[in-house]
Amino acid sequence: MKSMNQSDRLNRPVWCDAFLDEGGNLIFPIKVSVNTMKGWILERTGISAWLFIECQRFAGSLNEALALLMGTSTGGITAMVLQHGFERWDTWTDSERKEWFLFLLSAMEVEERRLLMSLLSGRSNATLISKYGLGKISSVRDLKETTSITVNAILLYVRPIDRMNTQYELTFGLYKEEGYTSCLRAMLGEDGMGGWLQGLDDEPVLLDWITDNLGERIGPIRSVTVSEVFELQCDGVELSKRHKAGFKAESVRVLKWLRNAENAIAPLTAGNQSMVTSLEWVRDFLPKPQDSGQTG
Amino acid sequence: MALVTFTPLGFYCAQADLYIDPLRKVSKALVTHAHSDHARPGMQHYLCHTQSVNILKLRLGQRISVQSMAYGESVWMNGVEITLFPAGHVPGSAQVRLIYKGEVWVISGDYKTVGDGLTPAFEAVRCHHFVTESTFGLPIFQWRDQQTVFDDINAWWRENASAGKPSVLLGYSLGKAQRILKYLDRSVGAVVCHGAIAASNIALQESGFDFGEWKDASGGLASLQDRGIRTEESLIVCPPNALRSSWISPLGRYSLANCSGWMAVSKSGDWGGVDRGFVLSDHADWPQLLEAVLATGAEHVHVTHGFSEVLSRYLRETHQLNADVVEKGMLEMQGE
Numbered sequence: 194m195k196s197m198n199q200s201d202r203l204n205r206p207v208w209c210d211a212f213l214d215e216g217g218n219l220i221f222p223i224k225v226s227v228n229t230m231k232g233w234i235l236e237r238t239g240i241s242a243w244l245f246i247e248c249q250r251f252a253g254s255l256n257e258a259l260a261l262l263m264g265t266s267t268g269g270i271t272a273m274v275l276q277h278g279f280e281r282w283d284t285w286t287d288s289e290r291k292e293w294f295l296f297l298l299s300a301m302e303v304e305e306r307r308l309l310m311s312l313l314s315g316r317s318n319a320t321l322i323s324k325y326g327l328g329k330i331s332s333v334r335d336l337k338e339t340t341s342i343t344v345n346a347i348l349l350y351v352r353p354i355d356r357m358n359t360q361y362e363l364t365f366g367l368y369k370e371e372g373y374t375s376c377l378r379a380m381l382g383e384d385g386m387g388g389w390l391q392g393l394d395d396e397p398v399l400l401d402w403i404t405d406n407l408g409e410r411i412g413p414i415r416s417v418t419v420s421e422v423f424e425l426q427c428d429g430v431e432l433s434k435r436h437k438a439g440f441k442a443e444s445v446r447v448l449k450w451l452r453n454a455e456n457a458i459a460p461l462t463a464g465n466q467s468m469v470t471s472l473e474w475v476r477d478f479l480p481k482p483q484d485s486g487q488t489g
Numbered sequence: 490m491a492l493v494t495f496t497p498l499g500f501y502c503a504q505a506d507l508y509i510d511p512l513r514k515v516s517k518a519l520v521t522h523a524h525s526d527h528a529r530p531g532m533q534h535y536l537c538h539t540q541s542v543n544i545l546k547l548r549l550g551q552r553i554s555v556q557s558m559a560y561g562e563s564v565w566m567n568g569v570e571i572t573l574f575p576a577g578h579v580p581g582s583a584q585v586r587l588i589y590k591g592e593v594w595v596i597s598g599d600y601k602t603v604g605d606g607l608t609p610a611f612e613a614v615r616c617h618h619f620v621t622e623s624t625f626g627l628p629i630f631q632w633r634d635q636q637t638v639f640d641d642i643n644a645w646w647r648e649n650a651s652a653g654k655p656s657v658l659l660g661y662s663l664g665k666a667q668r669i670l671k672y673l674d675r676s677v678g679a680v681v682c683h684g685a686i687a688a689s690n691i692a693l694q695e696s697g698f699d700f701g702e703w704k705d706a707s708g709g710l711a712s713l714q715d716r717g718i719r720t721e722e723s724l725i726v727c728p729p730n731a732l733r734s735s736w737i738s739p740l741g742r743y744s745l746a747n748c749s750g751w752m753a754v755s756k757s758g759d760w761g762g763v764d765r766g767f768v769l770s771d772h773a774d775w776p777q778l779l780e781a782v783l784a785t786g787a788e789h790v791h792v793t794h795g796f797s798e799v800l801s802r803y804l805r806e807t808h809q810l811n812a813d814v815v816e817k818g819m820l821e822m823q824g825e
Contacts, residue, residue, distance in 0.1 A: 240628055241806070243802070244627075244628065244799065244803060247627060247796070247799050248627050248628060248629045251627055251629070251754065251796075252629055252754050253754070258629060261629035261630075261631075261753065261754070262628060262629055
């Protein structure tokens with residue numbers, strides 16, 4: 194839980210403006226995670242991670258830092274990029290875009306290009322993961338398979354973050370043997386900058402609902418009425434012996450509030466699982482760990 | 490005790506009782522160049538390069554006590570040898586070398602290592618302690634060849650002239666404006682200068698600089714028509730603060746461009762209302778900064794205004810130099 198927000202932010206996909214596939218055709222837009230993009234830039238430009246962070250902070254956007262750094266590290270920015278900047282992508286013609294991406298691709302290693310292509314074209318759920326953290330030499334890269342799933346989970350507990358009841362950490366459960374086991378956690382409420390953490394249309398209503406339905410206090414955690422079901426999406430799902438649920442998940446996002454209480458509590462009484470996903474299903478869905486000895 | 494110390498007043502050489510680019514009133518001040526963040530009024534005696542004297546008197550008053558010296562010429566003060574070397578920043582800008590008992594310090598002021606054809610080119614001076622600026626000390630800042638930038642400027646001007654629209658180009662009145670003037674294509678139309686730039690131009694022309702033909706508009710833009718200058722085809726060079734005055738209002742609709750290193754980044758905040766940005770700076774970019782620091786062979790590097798934390802950390806980690814940041818607040822950060 195300690196770095197949940199941080200990992201959320203880093204693994205959140207960004208929209209890559211466009212890329213060329215192996216046949217040379219433009220494909221866009223494409224989703225790439227911020228981490229992938231950053232790792233790639235660091236390796237290409239040969240600067241250290243802290244220096245890139247400084248550049249990005251000043252340039253104000255990942256795109257612009259990328260355009261300025263990539264152009265220069267390979268011997269001079271093309272006139273096009275300097276004049277218009279990456280931000281003016283919309284005003285470029287197709288041939289100009291293609292020229293820019295051909296230029297980008299020419300700066301990459303063959304193996305890296307193949308890897309990035311497979312990433313971007315969505316043929317595999319592979320993610321580039323550095324073996325070392327920020328600040329160390331990160332030349333060795335590991336290809337690791339990750340999985341994204343979408344499940345229906347039921348709200349079990351909430352933990353108020355502030356006394357004004359504007360933020361909660363929600364704990365969701367999945368169905369297991371005539372009960373619910375807590376598995377996934379996500380943040381909800383105002384993000385302190387005038388927006389909402391999950392961006393749901395009915396997020397304010399949900400906050401009010403939680404306030405009205407608080408139950409027993411268990412330490413800092415409050416239980417709520419077990420009736421509300423949500424559609425969740427999470428990345429980086431793996432089997433894990435460390436977690437009570439038997440799997441781990443990163444960047445849990447609430448997609449939808451399924452406001453249908455009768456169906457939600459059906460599994461407990463009728464034995465079916467019409468709304469809430471069962472834990473067994475998730476475990477069966479996940480790939481079994483290989484005996485490579487590298488997975489932790 | 491070190492030969493040069495960093496005091497709240499500026500760089501101070503106690504042995505010679507001399508301040509370099511001081512912030513407050515002191516008795517003896519050495520001024521590296523005449524920009525307002527380096528040359529401040531109120532000192533009893535000024536020491537600067539010969540080509541800076543006119544512009545210094547223009548900005549600080551005709552009655553200041555100023556002594557001048559040429560590049561490579563030495564002055565001795567209580568055993569300290571003081572020599573100026575070209576810094577390539579603006580006309581008359583200099584680096585200062587101080588030698589006392591074998592200890593060599595170089596205070597570079599502002600500089601750029603690539604020559605611009607107007608100011609004498611930067612000269613790397615070997616030393617033990619090197620004081621460098623870091624205004625553009627991030628890897629994202631890498632300038633293009635200046636001729637390609639001036640080609641862009643001339644093309645932009647030609648385009649506006651054919652559309653019957655006056656072109657207004659923003660540039661600082663000392664250095665940037667004269668550098669632009671030197672490379673403008675006079676076949677398109679007349680080059681008109683704001684009063685502040687005109688005064689600098691006259692002072693620099695007296696010092697022996699040449700940057701081509703230009704028209705003085707200190708009498709107001711409305712008077713240009715009487716003198717037979719067509720404003721629709723002319724390029725008007727003015728400092729950024731002229732936009733906030735009524736000086737610009739007779740012009741009607743015009744196309745506005747800014748000439749600055751900050752134009753490399755679209756969100757740097759200097760863009761307010763500018764149609765076109767040309768990346769042109771009198772400061773060193775990232776490769777130039779590294780080149781200059783390494784060329785001096787200095788073991789101790791002191792980094793001042795700008796991205797001093799970034800540059801000093803990079804020099805420590807990558808080049809194993811004793812790089813440190815000159816205390817914050819000692820020198821105010823200024824744009825150009």
